[in-house]
Amino acid sequence: xxxxxxxxxxxxxxxxxxxxxxxxxxxxxxxxxxxxxxxxxxxxxxxxxxxxxxxxxxxxxxxxxxxxxxxxxxxxxxxxxxxxxxx
Numbered sequence: 001x002x003x004x005x006x007x008x009x010x011x012x013x014x015x016x017x018x019x020x021x022x023x024x025x026x027x028x029x030x031x032x033x034x035x036x037x038x039x040x041x042x043x044x045x046x047x048x049x050x051x052x053x054x055x056x057x058x059x060x061x062x063x064x065x066x067x068x069x070x071x072x073x074x075x076x077x078x079x080x081x082x083x084x085x086x087x
Contacts, residue, residue: 018044 015023021044026036 018040021040022033022036025031025040026033029036
């Protein structure tokens with residue numbers, strides 16, 4: 001029966017580019033992987049060229065809803081103050 005894996009196969013391991021960046025930053029600054037990830041991930045996210053239009057549209061709708069709630073609340077408070085002044 002053939003062996004399912006060989007040692008040679010594992011000699012050259014694939015490392016994800018993000019992991020390489022995190023590992024490099026950790027070694028460079030002598031910090032934990034967690035702290036390195038906190039520094040690297042925000043920078044790395046800016047380089048991703050993936051467009052998820054469904055997510056983007058959901059985020060825009062969520063933000064628009066939040067803005068409308070704030071506007072509505074401010075408008076209501078403004079009307080209350082205006083009515084109090086005119087009494």
